[in-house]
Amino acid sequence: MQNLLNDKATHIWLLLMGLSLSSWILSMQSSRATGFVSIAIILVISLFKARLVLRNFMDVAEAPAWLRYSVDAWVLTVFIGLLAFFS
Amino acid sequence: MNTASKKLAPHISGEASMWILLLGDMVIYALLFFMYGYDHRQEAALFRESQTTLNAGFGFANTLILLTSSWLVVMGLKSAKTNQRASAANFFKYAMLCGAAFGVSKFIEYGLKINSGIELTDNSFYMYYFLLTGFHFIHVIIGMTTLFFMRRHVLGENFSASSDNSISGLESGANFWHLVDLLWILIFPLLYLIG
Structure with missing residues (x-):
């Protein structure tokens, strides 16, 4: 139980x-x-x-550059696109 | 020096081919989100009025359920990597139960909508509502099936915590389940929270 509480994934x-x-x-x-x-x-x-899910739960933070950049590009594109449609 | 090098060495979680599939799915969903955003802009009054018939409480409860399931899968994978097979199997089982709870909640929500006379063909908003949540629910079912096989694998004779194949397979399955969570993280605000 103590281990679970101290785990970064729990935080x-x-x-x-x-x-x-x-x-x-x-x-x-x-x-x-x-x-x-x-x-x-x-x-x-x-x-x-x-x-947070991508980098910490799916371990993208430790992934090769191509995957880290692809994921960040997706996050940024979705954000800008949705903000444009809902502004 | 070796320890530092190990920490810095990039590591891909699961099989690279699985990541191509996941990224493809993420791109398809991004396009669906943009189509929804475009139509929302075109028919803002209709979308906003239709959105008021949704109960954000269901969306919020489902968000907590899926976030919890994702955390359980992370803990299960950590247990598997340290050869705590029974513990890993339990975490995967509880994650599956979260998936089942999500399914029950979704059926209740769909049932309430259908009972109040709302159908997929009523207007553009409900088409997106049933399409986005329906496709997502298919992911939940596939994810639960994957969790079932992950649980069976860690309890089986072929599992070895030191085998790259065993761990990589589990990581790929876990990543698919996290994708289910990830997609809901965006479906929830789009359908239920912002208008």
Whole structure:
């Protein structure tokens, strides 16, 4: 149990849960987040969560450069694309 | 020196061919997200009105379930790598149970929508809702099947924690399950939170 609590993956998991909760709370200001700032913050949080999973759970942080750059390009493209459509 | 070199040496988790498949899936989903974003922009009022019929509580609960399952898979893989086979099998089993909980939640959510008269063909938003979540649910089923075989493998005679093949196979399976989580991390805000 102590090992589980001290594991980096557990800390990342708790961070991911907390970030999910913060997105949900942010969207509840109205029934849906419709303002540009709220949408941008929720998208930043979501893509940050996605990157946390990719780098820490899928070990992309230790992967060869081609994979690290491909994954970061995907995260950035999705973020910019969605921000453009929802702005 | 050797230790430092080992730490710095790049390591690909699982088979490279699996990563090509995962990246392909990520690109397909990115295109679907962009199509959704484009149509949302074109029919903003309709999309926003339709979104109010969704219960974000289901989306949030499913997010927590999948994040937890991903963490369980990470811990299972760590146990397998240190030859704690029973512990690894348990982690994979609990991750599968999370997948099952996700499935139950999805069926309840779909049931509520269908009972209230909402169908895939009602409008563009519901088409995307059923398409994005439906394709994702297929991933969940494939992922649960993968977890089943991963569990069987760590308990089987052919498993060896020192075998690159054994570990690489488990890593590939684990990465597929993380992809299921990753896709939901973006589907959740798009359908349920922002409009």
